[in-house]
Amino acid sequence: MIxxxxxxxxxxxxxxxxxxxIILLLSIMGSLSIGFLDIPFSTVxxxxxxxxxxxxxxxxxxxxxxxxVIVLLVGFALALSGSVLxxxxxxxxxxxxxxxxxxxxxxxxxxxxxxxxxxxxSLYILPLSSFLGAVLMFGLVILxxxxxxxxxxxxxxxxxxxxxxxxxSGLMVLLINSMERTDVxxxxxxxxxxxxxxxxxxxxxxxxxxxxxxxxxxxKRWILDIMNLDEISTKSVGVNVERERLILxxxxxxxxxxxxxxxxxxxxxxxxxxxxxxxxxxxxxKNYLPGAMLLGGTLMxxxxxxGRNLFYPQGIPAGIVVSLIGAPYFLYLIYKKGNA
Amino acid sequence: xxxxxxxxxxxxxxxxxKDIPFGDVIGFLLGTVNNDNTLxxxxxxxxxxxxxxxxxxxxxVAGSIMQGMTKNPLASPSTFGITAGSTVFIAILFAFSPKVxxxxxxxxxxxxxxxxxxxxxxxxxxxxxxMNTSRIVLAGSAISILLYAVADIINVKFGLAKExxxxxxxxLIGITYQELIIVTPIIVVCSFIAIxxxxxxxxxxxxxxxxxxxxxxxxxLRTILFFLVTFLSGAAVAIGGNIVFIGLVVPHIARQxxxxxxxxxxxxxxxxxxxxxxxxDLVARTINAPNETPVTAILSVLSFPVFxxxxxxxxxL
Numbered sequence: 180m181i182x183x184x185x186x187x188x189x190x191x192x193x194x195x196x197x198x199x200x201i202i203l204l205l206s207i208m209g210s211l212s213i214g215f216l217d218i219p220f221s222t223v224x225x226x227x228x229x230x231x232x233x234x235x236x237x238x239x240x241x242x243x244x245x246x247x248v249i250v251l252l253v254g255f256a257l258a259l260s261g262s263v264l265x266x267x268x269x270x271x272x273x274x275x276x277x278x279x280x281x282x283x284x285x286x287x288x289x290x291x292x293x294x295x296x297x298x299x300x301s302l303y304i305l306p307l308s309s310f311l312g313a314v315l316m317f318g319l320v321i322l323x324x325x326x327x328x329x330x331x332x333x334x335x336x337x338x339x340x341x342x343x344x345x346x347x348s349g350l351m352v353l354l355i356n357s358m359e360r361t362d363v364x365x366x367x368x369x370x371x372x373x374x375x376x377x378x379x380x381x382x383x384x385x386x387x388x389x390x391x392x393x394x395x396x397x398x399k400r401w402i403l404d405i406m407n408l409d410e411i412s413t414k415s416v417g418v419n420v421e422r423e424r425l426i427l428x429x430x431x432x433x434x435x436x437x438x439x440x441x442x443x444x445x446x447x448x449x450x451x452x453x454x455x456x457x458x459x460x461x462x463x464x465k466n467y468l469p470g471a472m473l474l475g476g477t478l479m480x481x482x483x484x485x486g487r488n489l490f491y492p493q494g495i496p497a498g499i500v501v502s503l504i505g506a507p508y509f510l511y512l513i514y515k516k517g518n519a
Numbered sequence: 520x521x522x523x524x525x526x527x528x529x530x531x532x533x534x535x536x537k538d539i540p541f542g543d544v545i546g547f548l549l550g551t552v553n554n555d556n557t558l559x560x561x562x563x564x565x566x567x568x569x570x571x572x573x574x575x576x577x578x579x580v581a582g583s584i585m586q587g588m589t590k591n592p593l594a595s596p597s598t599f600g601i602t603a604g605s606t607v608f609i610a611i612l613f614a615f616s617p618k619v620x621x622x623x624x625x626x627x628x629x630x631x632x633x634x635x636x637x638x639x640x641x642x643x644x645x646x647x648x649x650m651n652t653s654r655i656v657l658a659g660s661a662i663s664i665l666l667y668a669v670a671d672i673i674n675v676k677f678g679l680a681k682e683x684x685x686x687x688x689x690x691l692i693g694i695t696y697q698e699l700i701i702v703t704p705i706i707v708v709c710s711f712i713a714i715x716x717x718x719x720x721x722x723x724x725x726x727x728x729x730x731x732x733x734x735x736x737x738x739x740l741r742t743i744l745f746f747l748v749t750f751l752s753g754a755a756v757a758i759g760g761n762i763v764f765i766g767l768v769v770p771h772i773a774r775q776x777x778x779x780x781x782x783x784x785x786x787x788x789x790x791x792x793x794x795x796x797x798x799x800d801l802v803a804r805t806i807n808a809p810n811e812t813p814v815t816a817i818l819s820v821l822s823f824p825v826f827x828x829x830x831x832x833x834x835x836l
Contacts, residue, residue, distance in 0.1 A: 272657060323831050335830060338593060341660050342826045345597075345763055349819025353812060371671060446664060490675050499668045506665035513658050514642050 192466055195459055199470065203477040207251075210484045211243050246377035249385070250483045250497065251476045253374075253438040254448060256389045258475025259396055260434040261449025262456070262468060266403050267424050267431070270333035271454070272512070275435035276446030278336065279320045279343035280313045284436035285369060285444055287312020289351045302380060306388055309440035313432050316343060348444075369443040373496035374483060376441030385437050392434040396468065399427060403464040445498040447505025448475055454512065478504070523794055528568060530801070539564075567804075568797060570694040571814075574759035575769075575796025577706045579788040580713050581751035582766030583773070587724040587781050588744045592829055593656050595766035596632075596752035600662035602763075603670075604635020605756035610670040614677040621698050621757075625705075629753035636749050638662060691759055691800055692811055702754040709750050710789060716743060717782040724781065762796075763815055764822035769795055771829050795821075 212218050216238055218226075226236045257275065264273040275281050291308035320343050324335040348370055368375060376384075396403075402423050405416050439445060456471035482500035489495060529544055539556045546552025547560045578596055585594035596602050608631030612619055642658045713720075719740055722730040730737050755762065769792040770784060776791075777783040796814075799821060803814040 277657070277660075323827050338656055339827070339830050341598075341656060342593075342823070342830065346819040346823035346826065349763070349813075349816040349823075353816040353820060490672070495672055495675050499671050502664050502668040503672075506661045506668070509661045510642055510658060510665075513654055513661070516654070 192460060192470075196470060196473065199473045199477060203473060203480065206477060206480045206484060207247055210247050210480055211239055213484075213488060214238075214243065241379075242377075245379045245382055246374060246483070247480060248382050249377055249441060250374060250479045252382070252385060252389050253442040253445070254476035254479030255472045256392065256434040256438040256475075257445060257448040257479075258452040258456075258471045259393060259468065260431040260438075262453040262464070262471050263396060263403065263427050263431040263434075264449065265453055266406050266464070267427050268331070268333055268336055269406075270337065272337060272450065272509075272516075273333075274446065274448075274450035275431070275439070276344065276444065277450065278317060278340035279347065280317050280340075280432055280435045281439045281444045281446065282344040282347035283316025284309040284313040284439045285351055286316065286347050287436070288369065288440050289354050293354065303384055305376075306385060306437045306440050309436045310388075310433055313436035314429070316347065317428075317432055319343065368496065371443065371496045371498050373498065374442050381441045385441055388433060388437040392430050392437075393472075395430045396427070396434075399423065400464045400468060403427070407462065443496065443498055445479075445501055447501050447509060448478060451505045451508045451512075452478060454508075523790075528572070528797065566694050566696055566699055567691050567800070569699055570691045570758055571797045571800035572793045573699070573703060573706050574691070574755045574762060575765060575792040575794070576710060576789045577751040577755040578762060578766040579769035579773075579792025579795075580710050580785055581748045581755070582792075583770040583781065583785050583788045584713055584720065584744050584748050584751075585766070586770050587720045587784075588741060589655070590724060591655060592771070593767065595764075596748070596755070597663070597761075597763040598656055598767055599636070599639045599659035600666065601632050601635045601639070601748070601752045602756050602761055603663040603666040604631035604633075604638075605629075605753050606761055607631055607666045607670045607673075608634075609756070610673045614673050621701055625701055625754065625757040628757035629750060632753035632756065633749045635662060635666065636745065636752075640745070691814065694758060698758050702758050705750055705754045709747050709754075710785075712743075713747055713751075713785050714782070716740065716747075717780075717785045720744065720785075721779070721781040724779075759814075761815060762818065764818050764826065765792060765796060765799075768822040768825040768829070771825060 208220060208223065212220055212223050216234075218235055218238065222231055222235055223239060225231050226239045230236075231239075260280075261274050264275065264278065265271050268278075287308040287310070288305065290312070291305055295304060320336065320339045321331065323339045324332055326332050326335070351370070402418060405412075405418055406420065406424070408416075435449065452475045453467070453471050456467040456474055460467035460470045478501065479497065482504070483497040486497045486500045487494045489500075529541065529548075539560065543552055543554070543556040544560065547557040582595040585596070585599065586592060605628040608627040609624055612623060612627040616623075639655065639659050639662050642662075719730065719735050722733060722735060723737065723740060727737060730740070752766075769788050772795075773784050773787040773791050777787050796818075799817045800814050802817045803812045806812050806817070
């Protein structure tokens with residue numbers, strides 16, 4: 180009987196996952212075929228099998244596909260990072276943007292951008308400097324949110340994070356302003372979440388890190404569930420919670436900082452996607468994490484697609500499209516929480 | 520403190536892309552010297568420094584009032600998204616007419632401030648946990664992000680990137696006497712009204728019941744304060760663009776000097792805020808001269824330690 184029930188749950192999960200996957204596939208196909216140059220679906224498929232004219236295959240394989248892959252990876256990583264952060268900080272309003280992680284990563288990117296010529300091999304330093312900046316900044320945020328003998332205060336964590344994010348973006352403007360005028364544009368578009376690293380080389384740069392982070396989270400999915408329990412039960416299970424919490428925080432920061440290093444400051448994906456995934460798949464991490472990743476990827480691909488095509492020819496950054504969708508949902512969450 | 524402000528005023532007039540000797544500055548203020556330097560002072564430097572002073576004063580007073588009436592140490596025009604409201608409405612204005620008058624900018628700025636304030640107070644203060652500190656700040660920052668996104672889209676859609684970014688990033692660059700003449704009365708009058716109501720504000724900040732029992736019409740008081748905040752923030756954005764943090768930290772600095780009585784916090788916020796803003800604007804002009812650095816960047820960096828101190832000290836109520 181129980182086995183039967185489990186089977187039913189598993190099947191419904193599979194169905195839901197497949198539905199999201201189909202939506203994702205459709206949006207990827209749409210993104211591949213629609214843009215500055217409209218290419219019919221049939222040609223897109225032909226190109227994948229080595230057909231099509233040179234300009235068609237160049238547009239699809241060198242311009243659109245790498246961008247979509249990057250956007251997809253960023254969506255996966257941000258959704259996962261947000262899910263982990265919400266669990267470990269015991270605050271369901273946590274998100275890499277709100278906690279100041281993106282801002283710290285941005286500072287790291289800015290410093291790397293100022294000191295190195297960002298071409299060839301030194302591009303590989305980008306995720307590292309981004310990670311370093313994010314770890315230091317988030318460390319600072321945590322340091323200022325810990326209360327003596329009470330531990331981490333979830334409310335303070337968020338307030339400090341928001342303030343830090345504002346201050347650090349000011350610092351970035353300050354740094355970049357001391358440089359050439361043209362560079363201001365780069366930082367401005369970074370801050371608004373414009374996907375700038377959209378070449379295959381960037382895929383190579385971020386993919387290993389995102390894979391690593393995903394595998395660690397996958398391995399620790401049970402521990403995340405345990406963290407949702409209250410302190411006493413957690414201790415009785417015999418897990419060194421504080422150590423695990425630290426590891427998971429570092430992984431979450433890694434995922435977020437690596438993705439924003441190529442995609443710019445994108446808020447709200449890490450916040451709203453886990454919520455939606457929990458609604459659809461229930462609270463167990465092994466159930467909702469894959470769903471959250473797929474949803475995050477879908478949201479990002481769609482946001483980038485809309486952003487690129489809505490206002491010709493400049494387009495609007497994906498980060499802004501995500502904010503337009505995410506901010507109202509977030510306000511709704513706050514409102515609901517207040518009236519609960 | 521008044522002395523510091525006066526000294527800063529003269530220093531700010533003196534330094535810039537072109538440094539002017541103090542002798543000339545004082546001579547200009549007294550009306551005794553008249554040369555090339557005084558021309559620079561009159562046409563460029565003086566309106567700019569006065570603008571900084573006014574923006575600093577209005578945002579600081581608005582911040583003080585907000586912190587008092589919401590009992591929220593993190594309240595300020597920018598954290599609650601009110602300045603973002605002004606920005607969006609100014610962007611919309613630019614979208615509809617390329618040539619806009621200063622009065623129209625001011626009106627749109629005020630309207631935007633009013634609507635954003637209404638929105639954030641409604642969402643943030645609804646429900647059982649009224650005035651929950653972090654919740655309303657989150658609501659404010661989400662509203663800010665949303666409104667800035669809208670402003671960005673308007674910019675792109677109407678190809679206004681240049682006009683808007685000129686307006687919102689330049690801060691006080693190229694401010695003219697005409698702009699000053701429009702906003703000065705608003706800021707001065709609102710500041711006086713704020714001082715007039717400061718005793719009642721103190722009572723409200725201590726305890727609403729107490730204020731009620733002393734015969735204060737709390738509802739009316741709140742409404743008046745709400746409009747003061749709207750007018751002060753809207754006027755500040757109309758001339759200074761987006762300016763963060765000053766309304767948040769200045770009241771806390773003032774509190775360190777004079778305690779918890781708003782009839783003293785508001786006047787000292789005027790002094791501290793005006794000086795702080797003049798100083799930041801001075802740094803913005805000189806740090807990378809002759810290029811301008813956005814004053815908001817300077818303010819963020821200068822205010823951040825104070826912000827961390829506020830949070831760390833357990834200012835969350």
